[in-house]
Structures are given as structure tokens and as C-alpha cells.
Amino acid sequence: MTDHTKHLQQQILAACRDNSACRIEGGNSKAFIGNASNGELISTAQHSGIISYDASELVITARSGTPLSEIQQALAANNQQLAFEPPAFSEQATIGGSIACNLSGPARAYLGAARDFVLGCRLINGKGELLQFGGQVMKNVAGYDASRLMAGAYGTLGVLLEISLKVLPKPQSQITVKIPQVANDAILIINQLAAKNLPITASCYLDHHLTIRLNSSQQNTVAASQFICKQTGGRVIEDDKGFWQSIREQTHQFFDSSTPVARLSVPACSQLDLAGEQLIEWGGALRWLKTEQDIDSLRDEIKPIGGHVTAYKNFKPSAEYFQPLDSSNKLLQQRLKQAFDPAAILNPGRLYKEF
Amino acid sequence: MKTDVIKQTLLPALMDILPAESILSKAEDLHPYECDGLSAYRQTPLLVVLPDSIDQVQQIMRLCHQHKVAVIARGAGTGLSGGALPLADGVLLSLAKFKQILQIDPLARTARVQPGVRNLAISDACKPHGLYYAPDPSSQIACTIGGNVAENSGGVHCLKYGLTVHNILKLEIITVDGERLTVGSEALDSPGYDLLALMTGSEGMLGIIVEVTVKLLPIPEQAKVIMASFDDVYNAGNAVANIISAGIIPAGLEMMDKLAIKAAEDFIHADYPLDAEAILLCELDGSRLEVDEQIPHTISLLRSSGASDIQLAKDEAEREKFWQGRKSAFPAVGRMAPDYYCMDGTIPRRELANILKRIADLSADYQLPVANVFHAGDGNMHPLILYDANIEGELERTEEFGAKILEACVAAGGTITGEHGVGMEKIDQMCVQFQPAELAQFHAIKHAFDPDTLLNPGKAVPTLHRCAELGAMHVHNGKLPHPDLPRF
Numbered sequence: 001m002t003d004h005t006k007h008l009q010q011q012i013l014a015a016c017r018d019n020s021a022c023r024i025e026g027g028n029s030k031a032f033i034g035n036a037s038n039g040e041l042i043s044t045a046q047h048s049g050i051i052s053y054d055a056s057e058l059v060i061t062a063r064s065g066t067p068l069s070e071i072q073q074a075l076a077a078n079n080q081q082l083a084f085e086p087p088a089f090s091e092q093a094t095i096g097g098s099i100a101c102n103l104s105g106p107a108r109a110y111l112g113a114a115r116d117f118v119l120g121c122r123l124i125n126g127k128g129e130l131l132q133f134g135g136q137v138m139k140n141v142a143g144y145d146a147s148r149l150m151a152g153a154y155g156t157l158g159v160l161l162e163i164s165l166k167v168l169p170k171p172q173s174q175i176t177v178k179i180p181q182v183a184n185d186a187i188l189i190i191n192q193l194a195a196k197n198l199p200i201t202a203s204c205y206l207d208h209h210l211t212i213r214l215n216s217s218q219q220n221t222v223a224a225s226q227f228i229c230k231q232t233g234g235r236v237i238e239d240d241k242g243f244w245q246s247i248r249e250q251t252h253q254f255f256d257s258s259t260p261v262a263r264l265s266v267p268a269c270s271q272l273d274l275a276g277e278q279l280i281e282w283g284g285a286l287r288w289l290k291t292e293q294d295i296d297s298l299r300d301e302i303k304p305i306g307g308h309v310t311a312y313k314n315f316k317p318s319a320e321y322f323q324p325l326d327s328s329n330k331l332l333q334q335r336l337k338q339a340f341d342p343a344a345i346l347n348p349g350r351l352y353k354e355f
Numbered sequence: 356m357k358t359d360v361i362k363q364t365l366l367p368a369l370m371d372i373l374p375a376e377s378i379l380s381k382a383e384d385l386h387p388y389e390c391d392g393l394s395a396y397r398q399t400p401l402l403v404v405l406p407d408s409i410d411q412v413q414q415i416m417r418l419c420h421q422h423k424v425a426v427i428a429r430g431a432g433t434g435l436s437g438g439a440l441p442l443a444d445g446v447l448l449s450l451a452k453f454k455q456i457l458q459i460d461p462l463a464r465t466a467r468v469q470p471g472v473r474n475l476a477i478s479d480a481c482k483p484h485g486l487y488y489a490p491d492p493s494s495q496i497a498c499t500i501g502g503n504v505a506e507n508s509g510g511v512h513c514l515k516y517g518l519t520v521h522n523i524l525k526l527e528i529i530t531v532d533g534e535r536l537t538v539g540s541e542a543l544d545s546p547g548y549d550l551l552a553l554m555t556g557s558e559g560m561l562g563i564i565v566e567v568t569v570k571l572l573p574i575p576e577q578a579k580v581i582m583a584s585f586d587d588v589y590n591a592g593n594a595v596a597n598i599i600s601a602g603i604i605p606a607g608l609e610m611m612d613k614l615a616i617k618a619a620e621d622f623i624h625a626d627y628p629l630d631a632e633a634i635l636l637c638e639l640d641g642s643r644l645e646v647d648e649q650i651p652h653t654i655s656l657l658r659s660s661g662a663s664d665i666q667l668a669k670d671e672a673e674r675e676k677f678w679q680g681r682k683s684a685f686p687a688v689g690r691m692a693p694d695y696y697c698m699d700g701t702i703p704r705r706e707l708a709n710i711l712k713r714i715a716d717l718s719a720d721y722q723l724p725v726a727n728v729f730h731a732g733d734g735n736m737h738p739l740i741l742y743d744a745n746i747e748g749e750l751e752r753t754e755e756f757g758a759k760i761l762e763a764c765v766a767a768g769g770t771i772t773g774e775h776g777v778g779m780e781k782i783d784q785m786c787v788q789f790q791p792a793e794l795a796q797f798h799a800i801k802h803a804f805d806p807d808t809l810l811n812p813g814k815a816v817p818t819l820h821r822c823a824e825l826g827a828m829h830v831h832n833g834k835l836p837h838p839d840l841p842r843f
Contacts, residue, residue, distance in 0.1 A: 056596035057734075059702055079602055108543060115549055116521050129792040137701040138514060138733035139773035141507050141556045142781075143816065144800050145520065146392050148552035152544070169602035191462050195485065197576040197642040221646045267541035269463045285543045306541045323546040328534050332803065333547045339799035349549070 004047035005122075005130070005161055011042050011129035012159060015345050022345050024155040026065055027092030027211070030101050032313070034154050035321045037350035042159060044096050050074055051162060052136070058167050059136050064096025064160040071095055075167055083111040083168040087248045096160045097238060102152030105248040106202035106213065107345075109268070109282035110194070115151035117166045123150060123158035126341025131169070136164045155347040157340040171199070171215035175225040179210045179234030184271050186210035187231060187284040191269055194283055198224045203245050205280035206254060211237075213244060245283065254279045254288070260314040261300060262289045266307030288312070295319045320353060330354075356742040358401055358444045361424055366444070369404060372414040377452075379403035387448050391432040391439040392494070395696075395750060396779055400441030402518045407452035409527070409535065409565045416563065417533035425809050426531075428559040430471060430502030433494040435697060436778030437749065438506065438558045438814055445812075446464060450501050452688050456480050457566070463806045464571040465541065469824060470501025470564045474508075477569060482537035486571035489516035492774070493682060501564045507556030509683075509774035511607040514732035515640075516572070518774070522557040526565035528554065545819075553800070559811040572637030575640035578606065579650055583662040591633040592707040594660035595731045598637065601656055603649055607638035608732030609681050612711070615726040615739070616680075616690060622687035628664060635662075635731065636681055641818060684728045684840055685739065692724070692741035696753045699781075700764030701735045701773035705714070713763045714738055721756045735773035736764070762787050777815045785815075786822035794819060 015022050021039030025031070033183065048065040055078040062071055068088050074137040085105025086098040099121075104113040105278050120134025134140055134147035149159060181189065185204055190203045190210060199216035212228060214221045225236055237243075246252035252278070266272070268284035291298065296319075299309045308323035315321075325333060330352075335355045337344070344355065362380065369378050380402050390397045401424075406412050419426050425445035432439055441447045453469035456477065460466070461484040463715065466477055474495040478487040491510035492498055498508070504526065507519045516522070525539040539551035541609055554561055554815050585591040591610055598605065612633050620627040628635060635657070639649045650667065668674035680687075689695050702710050711727065718725045724741045738760055742753040761771040761784045771777070771784040785794065797816040801808070818823075 010459070014769050018771065054703070056600040056704065057701070057705065058599060078600075102544070112517070112521060115552060116517065125796065129796070130357075131793050131796055132790075133793065135768065135770050136703055137735075137769050137773070138490035139509050139518065139730070139735045140699050140770040141774060141776050142770050142772050142785060143550045143777070143793070143797050144561075145507070145556055146796065146800065148520070149549055153550075157548070169604065172602075188462070190676075192462070195461065195464055195573050197573050199642075199645075207696075217645060217648050219648060220642055223644055265540075265542040267463060267546050269460075282543060308540070308542065308546045310546075325547050328536055329547065332530075332536070332550070335549055336550075336553075336800065339803045340796070 001119060002046060002048065006040065008044065008159055008161065009124050009128055011132060012124050012126070013306055015040060016126070016128050016343060019343055020345065021348050024159055024347055026094035026097035027067065027090060029088060029093040030097050030103070033101055033321070033332045034350040035353055036317060038226060039345070039348065042086045044094065055080055057136070059164055060167055061136060061162060061164040062095050063162055066095050066319045068093045068095055068098055076170070080167045081170045082117065082165065084114045084117055085248055086114060087250065089249060091250065095163055098153045099151050099163050100153065100160060106204065106244055106281060109203070110201045111168070111286055115148050118148050118151050119164040119166055120145040121150055121160055121164065122162040123160050125158045126343055126346050131158070134164065138166060143157050144194065149165060152188035154350045156337060156351050158346065171217070171345060173216065173218040174240070175214045175221045176237050176240035177212045177214070177228050177234045178237045179212070179232045181210045182208065183278065183280065187269060187271070187280070190283045193228060198227070202244060202282050203281065211243070213240070257290055258314060259290045259292060261312045262291050262295065263310040263312040264289055264307055265310070266302060266305060270305050270307065299323055322351065325352070361422065361444055362401055364422060365402065365418065365424065368418050369402070372411055372418065373404060373406060377405040377407070379405070380688065388429070388432070388441060388449070389432045389742050391429070391437060391790055392782055393437040393440070393778065395744070396437045396440050398441045398443060400447040401444050403447045403449060405449045405452050409529070412448070412563055412565055413533040413535060414531050415446070415448065416529050416531060420532045420809065423747060423809065425812050428505070428563050430499035430505070431473070431497050433498040434502060434506060435699070435775040436780040437775050438778035438811070440779050440814070440831055442812070450499065451758055453501070453565065457710055459484065461486060463541070465568055467566065467568045468500055470567060471499050471564035474500055474503055481571050482574070484729050485574050487574050488522065488569050489572050490522050491521050493685070493814045500567050500569065504555055504564055504567055505557065506774070506776040508782045509730070509735065511609060511730060512726070513730065514608060515606050520552055522570050523551070523555065523567055524570055525568035526564055528562035528564055530562050531807070531810050536562070556776070558778060558815040560801055560815055561810065575606070577643045577646045578638055578674070579646055579759070580636055580638045580668045580677050581650070581653060581657065582666045582668070582677050583635045583637065583657040584664040585633045585635070585661065586631065586663050587661070588633045588711055589708045590661040592704065592731070593634050594635060594657050594662060595704060597656050597660050598653060599732070601652065603653060604640070605637050605653070605732060606640040607636065608730070608806050609636045610634070610729040610731040611681065611684060612726065612727040615684050615728050618687040618691055618726055619680035621685050622631045622690060623680045623683050625676050627680055631663065636677055660746050681728070682724070688739045688741065693743040693745065696740040696742060696757055698736065698738045698740070698757050698760050699775040700761050700769055701733070702764050702767045702769035704731070704734045706767040706769070710763055710767055712735065713802070716759055717756055717759055721752055723753060723756055730773070733773070734769065758784060758824045779814055782814070782817045782821070783825050785817050786825050791822070794822065
């Protein structure tokens, strides 16, 4: 529970003076995401603690180094949760890292991404200035939405100090239904079901089965599961918590792989014919693919359908981790980076090798 | 005159891009464009152009960029903060002809639409598929989706369904120099920075929106509304907190105070209780089962929070009647005085009683009545100040009163604008909400997109100079607001 703002600011100001690169780290649980970035370690781990949490306002504000688990416990005590289900990947995971990486779990397609729940933040930009954007209220259109911009910026625009997030009530009840199906039909079914008034909060396709999670009141989840079973020939599975946790935390054996794992983000209903084992989440919008295919050729294949490919795991480090941008988009993003970090000292190269 | 020179240079070049009827240059044709929904601010534009293709927009932008002429984008002109207020030496770019719904994909639950499509027209077109577009600003019958994106519009259903930023997937934009850029995608994320978030609510300052892909949701199977009356505004505020703490997220949760109730009742006859200090309208929607479970729970929470009277709309007709009163609150209040001024501050809900007290005190000081309507679920307040613009100095007093309300919202941990945008109207209050370094960061963002400051210049983000001048007039608690600011 300490405020290390001053210390962090001094570190950035010093780096600014020396024009030396900074490597920003929270719990060091997501270092494998993004390109390698070298530089002096700036750790937010000690800058920790929940600053305010009022359950009736549905808002929590915490320092960036606050462990994700501490936040989740505080929320659970009031029957609330981070609805975007951030994966932790380690006990040390912090809220700052979760937001900087914009990581969202199985509920993403139904309840929203990390960025959707960001209400405001305090940060240090690359000039060492303390800035505050957004706030602690649901509706706020004063100024550009610079706080949401921090989600998925991987610390390249600023060192996050505090984050305010919208939280939601924890649903009373959960039921999971498993349906035997082939992949393309499974995508059709989950999208047809999502257009009905059903409390679907997650879907996963793996090993010729579509698994659907329902969260709501007890009566409502039971009724919805009965409807889905009847429509699809599925059955309710017991002890489902471990399954969804293994998908969220990627501890499921699918991810235990020495072959490269690509992350494909595509329009949900895309019918793709891909070689390699797949795990499909988010109603079809997120596809994990074990592949030996060259990352560039895979990207060339996915781009025309409006998707992009991340070299998620086990690819050679020479590959750009995230899909390269078109020239006009790249130029704009580079200029945006310069607007926050003119000396390019914050996590240089982590997002794109060029900036 | 400089403006005449610009006009004479631009006109022939525009004639090569657009048919004659799509270029307005005569005073009588320009007149309808001199203001948006904030009619207190007026300015005749240099020219109005009404393109109907993306290619035309690109050519117009290239031309204006070449001549360094400012461009102000405009949708339906329903904005309440003067965001589409023209400039005397700027081109007003109307997107009104971009009216087509290009594609509805019922399986993916998305619609691709042109920016001039009205908000409500999207839901109407999607209805046969059992789908709708959730954000519902009160002007939804007239306002356009392009304007909604520019303002990050909300509505009464934000608490449960989010703002515009949560309900769009992809934009096609034309940059200041006429390049076409896709922002976001039909996938759920895009590589690089979240430009979609940055564009949403950017008030036409970063690019021209020429196409929007929105998310669609299934139309709720059932929606029911409860009206609860309170003898004390404080209890009404507590009721809201108690409902949310109990794990219920209502689709809509609206509060009106005594003057707003009276205005609405006189106008609509919605059977509102005239003796109540406040009423809450609480709408629950979802599956039939879900709503049937939540109704008795919510009623008991309202009762234990001290509601003096609770009514559940017995049928769809009564539900609509309850809502009609709330939805007509602005025009209803408008009948009580020659003019009214609508504020848009947002506060953490726990501060409600304090802010209402502060507004009541200010109302007495300025001798201007205020009716309060309030999106209680998300803390967004709309105090309506009643005044008469024909009385000399009364508009100025009203603006000063409004500014003080917004400053109180900021002091309470809230914001100067929840959903109407900064535009021209609240530009001075931006100096209260943000520090110089933050404003400088906003300008740096703007510069990344628009280095010559040609897109809607002078709106949304004040110059440090403007704040410094304002600071000289406004000294709070004996402290100069921006002591570290260079004066020039």
C-alpha cells in the first residue's frame, strides 16, 4: 500500500535526461507478449494498493502495481467482478499489466474487453509528466479518450500509475453446456444462439465439441441450458470451473505445445480452412492455431478477411510479434507514439520494432 | 477581405468535385447551418458542401488541406455543445447525404452504415432480425450515427449497454489530407493502438467519419418499468445505490426532481405524483424469466429505501406513458420559460445530494429556477436552467451559473460533460478539469492527426493561452489555477 509516484517519475525524468530506454514491468507475468524490449527496469510492483472502491458506484481505483488477485478478492467480497476476466498467467500479475496488455478472458465477446471497462487513469508520459485522463464516472466525454488508449499500448505511451475500472455484479449461477459438433457448424450455432435472449458469457470450440457457458440467475441459466440442449443435442457438464479457468489462464493442454501457437483475431463468422490444431473462442472471433506455417504467409492469408495474426508463442524472435501495419496507419501510430513519448524511451520496440 | 479570397479560390475547384447543388455559398442557403443544437452560438460558414461519396470527401479534404482551409464536419446538427458551430473562414462539411444502411449481417450481429444514417433508423432496419442498436441518445429520432461516434453519445440505457464506444467495431475515416483509413475491424481487436477509442468522442477534431460498423444486440424479450416516488431526494439517491449493490443492473434508471416532474406532468399527463420531491423510473429488461425475478426484488429494495409510492407499469401502454414524461422533460421544461440551458455534468452518485444542494443554493443566488433530470444509474445530470434570453445579461448570468455547476461536478470527482461533448460551450470548463500538461497532451494527440489544425479548430480542447486568460479572471480559493503556466 505505498505510493511510489515520485520515485517512478524521477526514474522517467532521469531516463529522459539520459535518453535511455526503460523497460516497464509490473508482476513480470506477461513478458512473453510483444517483441523483446531492452532497457533500464522500471518496476511498478511496489506502487500498489486499492485507492477507492465503492460497490454501489461499480467503480474501483487501484495503483498499477496492485496484484490482480487482491482486486479480485476485494470485488468478490461484494459479489462483484472484473467482467472481462483478465488472464493472470502468474500470481504476480498486476492490474497495470493487465490493462497495458488489454488482455481479456473467455467473456470478451459477450461482456467486453479490458478497454471497455477502463474509466480513467493516471500515468507518466515519456516526458516525465504526470497526467490524469478520464475519471471515476461511467460517462465522460471531456477531452480525447486517452485512458482507453492506454489499454493495449503495452506501456509504450506511458507508465500507468492508477487505473479506474467499471466493475459488475457476479452472476448468481453458472452452467456449462457441451455440444458435439464440427468446427464450421459450431461457429454458426454459437452465433445463432447469441442473437437470442440467452445469458451466454463464453464459448470454446475444441476437440469436435462446442462448449458454452451461461451466467445469470439460477432459474434463468437452467432454462437457457435446457433450451440449448434441446436445440443442439448438447448436455450439461459438471465441474466446469476448472475448464474455463484453464482456457483463461492457458493452462489447458492445448497450450502446452512446443510448436508455434498463432493468435488469430478474425470476424467471428469467418469460415477458415486452416492446417493445424485449433482452439476457438469468442464465438469464432479468436482462434488459437498450432502451426508450422510461416507467420508472414499466415498473415497474408488472414488479412484479406479482415483479421490479424499475433505470433503468440514459440515463433522465431525475428518475426514482428504483432501484425505489421499498413503504411498510412503505421505513420499515424508512430506520430501518436511521438506525441506521448517524443524521445522513444518507453518500452521501445515492444509493440513494433520500429517504434 | 480574406474570406472572400478563400471563397473565390475554393469555389471553382469545388465545382470540379461536386455538382452545383451540393455547394452552398449564398447567404440565404448558409443560414440554416449557422448553429447546431446549441442555438445560443451562431456563425455563418464560408461555404457548405454536401458530398455523397467517399471519393468526393477525399477530394474536398485534399483541396482544403492544400489551401489550409478549416473543415467542420456536421451530421444532423442536433449536438448540444456547439461542436458543429461553423467558422467564418471554414468549410462546413455536411454528411447528410450519406444516408444508406450498407449491410446488415444478422448472424454476425453487425450493421455497416453511412455516417448520415439516423440512430433510430438503424434499430428500425434491424428489427425484422430481432436485433437493435443499443445507444439511444434522446435525439435518436434525428441524430446521426456519425455524430454519435464524434460525441461518444450515450442515452438512458448506458449503464447496462454502454456508450457508443462500446457498441461500434470499425470506422472508415478520411484524414485531414484526404487519405482513407480503416480504424478498428470486424474482428474484436486490431493491431497497434486503439484508434477506435481515440476517434470516438473526438468531436470531428481527428478525422472525417465516412462509414461506421456497429454491433447489434438481440431485442430484449421483455422490458418493464417501475415508477417510485420519494419525499426526499437523498432517499431516491440511496435507492439507486441499493439496487445496484444488490447486483441488479437496470436497463434504465432515471430520476426527476419536483420542478421537472411538474413540467412533465403539465405537458404529458403521465400520472406523475406532483407531491413527490423526486421520482425514479427503473426499467428492467432481458429474458422473461430474468425480468420476472428482478421485479419483486427491485420493488422490495425501493420500499426499504423509503419510496412513498411504487407503481409497476401494468402494460406496454402505461410503460410508454411513464417514459413519455421523462423523454419529454426538456420540451416540457421549455414551456415554463422562454429559454432553458441544459447542463451535462457527471458525478459519482454518492455526491448527488451534495450537488443538488449546491445547485439549489446557486439557483437562489442567481434567481434562476432549475429543473433536474438525471441519468441516475450512471451519475450523468442534466440540470435545466430556466432563463429569458431577451432580458439583457440573463444569458451571461445563466452561463456563469452553469459554469459553476460544472465546476462543482469536477470538485465532486466528476466531469464537465457526460455525453454532450465539450464543443464550443464547455471549452472554458476544460481549463478547470485539466491541468496544462494534460491539455498540452491533448494538443499533441491532435497534432499527430492534424498538424495544421484544420479539423474543427478551436473546439473541444482550449489553448493554454485561453486557460491562462480565464485563470486571470477566475481565482479559486485565492490560488491561481495554473501557476506554472507560461503567460504570453
